[in-house]
Amino acid sequence: MNKVETTSTQILHNSEKNENTTTLWMDLKALLKVGIINSNVMTAFAGFWLALYFTGASFTDHLVTLLFAMIGTALVIAGACVLNNYYDRDIDPVMQRTKTRPTVTGSIPLAYILLLGILLSILGVVLLALTTIQAAIFGLIGWFAYFVLYTIWSKRRYTINTAIGSLSGAVPPVIGWTAVEPQLDIIPIALFLIMFIWQTPHFLALAMKKSEDYRKAGIPMLPVVYGFPITKRQIVVYVACLLPLPFYLYSLGKVFIILATLLNVGWLILGVRGFYSKDDLKWAHGMFMYSLFYLTIFFISMVLLTFLPVVS
Numbered sequence: 001m002n003k004v005e006t007t008s009t010q011i012l013h014n015s016e017k018n019e020n021t022t023t024l025w026m027d028l029k030a031l032l033k034v035g036i037i038n039s040n041v042m043t044a045f046a047g048f049w050l051a052l053y054f055t056g057a058s059f060t061d062h063l064v065t066l067l068f069a070m071i072g073t074a075l076v077i078a079g080a081c082v083l084n085n086y087y088d089r090d091i092d093p094v095m096q097r098t099k100t101r102p103t104v105t106g107s108i109p110l111a112y113i114l115l116l117g118i119l120l121s122i123l124g125v126v127l128l129a130l131t132t133i134q135a136a137i138f139g140l141i142g143w144f145a146y147f148v149l150y151t152i153w154s155k156r157r158y159t160i161n162t163a164i165g166s167l168s169g170a171v172p173p174v175i176g177w178t179a180v181e182p183q184l185d186i187i188p189i190a191l192f193l194i195m196f197i198w199q200t201p202h203f204l205a206l207a208m209k210k211s212e213d214y215r216k217a218g219i220p221m222l223p224v225v226y227g228f229p230i231t232k233r234q235i236v237v238y239v240a241c242l243l244p245l246p247f248y249l250y251s252l253g254k255v256f257i258i259l260a261t262l263l264n265v266g267w268l269i270l271g272v273r274g275f276y277s278k279d280d281l282k283w284a285h286g287m288f289m290y291s292l293f294y295l296t297i298f299f300i301s302m303v304l305l306t307f308l309p310v311v312s
């Protein structure tokens with residue numbers, strides 16, 4: 001084979017290989033739900049950081065703890081997400097949003113996916129146990145709440161599935177805190193409550209957008225069973241319940257309280273406007289996008305504000 005032919009064959013082979021590599025990477029990202037893992041590790045880090053700050057523990061003395069806590073949290077969440085996708089392999093083909101997952105396309109053998117979910121979960125809990133036993137226990141609680149109480153028990157049966165799923169998503173900040181300070185106090189409890197309440201508007205807005213998909217898959221999300229008006233009311237009530245919660249974090253200072261309250265009031269105004277909106281799906285998309293903006297600003301500002309000379 002002459003030089004030119006070899007080169008062009010190689011280019012073709014490399015581009016196919018590259019495509020397969022990209023496809024495998026995209027499959028793994030979808031399987032692990034990397035977007036949800038990243039943001040849950042962010043809330044776990046905030047819990048970790050605030051534990052250092054309020055106990056006066058040194059950051060440099062806790063570098064290994066930080067590594068085990070963050071990687072452990074990511075792995076136990078990844079394991080739960082992989083097992084959730086494995087369990088939902090019968091309904092995911094029905095929904096536009098989930099039908100390209102490897103559990104549906106078969107691009108990764110199901111046996112490997114099941115094994116991966118189990119191994120990631122075990123490894124994650126072991127790493128958390130290397131910080132404190134309390135962090136490992138909360139990791140197990142989050143895993144159980146997500147994979148057993150939400151995915152297996154409530155997701156396909158009850159509209160309250162979202163509140164049950166929220167128990168799991170509220171655990172990561174507590175994992176981060178207890179990796180440093182096994183004793184709970186008002187700070188991790190407030191972070192748990194904020195995450196618990198935040199998830200319902202975050203998800204119900206999305207459930208409105210995807211309600212036809214969920215109806216086809218037979219999943220009893222609130223907007224599927226009771227319609228948009230009730231869902232909009234629930235979303236606004238939950239957002240209103242966020243208003244008092246930043247005041248439990250008063251020890252973070254006035255700047256944080258003002259910022260967090262502005263975030264809450266902004267979300268509430270956007271929520272109430274939904275009662276007068278002509279385009280429910282556009283409004284729901286705005287509420288969902290605001291939930292991600294809220295989460296990021298809320299948790300990053302908590303950490304950054306501890307660098308202020310005096311947290312006033």
Ligand code: HEM
Nearest residue numbers: 034035036039040043097162165166169170199203206292
């Ligand atoms: C009841 C609990 C929750 C439910 C039902 C839920 C559901 C969802 C769904 C279905 C999506 C769309 C994913 C897709 O496009 O395939 C999503 C996206 C997202 N969720 Fe949640 N979620 C919950 C809790 C959380 C928590 C606790 C966090 C973070 C701390 C979070 C962060 C995100 C992020 C960052 C995205 C956008 C990135 C992505 O699509 O991967 N969610 N959520």
Ligand SMILES: CC(C)=CCC/C(C)=C/CC/C(C)=C/COP(=O)(O)OP(=O)(O)O
Nearest residue numbers: 040076077080139142143146165168169171
């Ligand atoms: C410590 C620990 C394990 C914490 C769990 C953190 C976590 C994964 C929170 C998200 C919870 C949730 C209900 C996600 C949606 O699943 P879904 O099945 O409704 O989403 P899908 O339709 O996209 O599959």
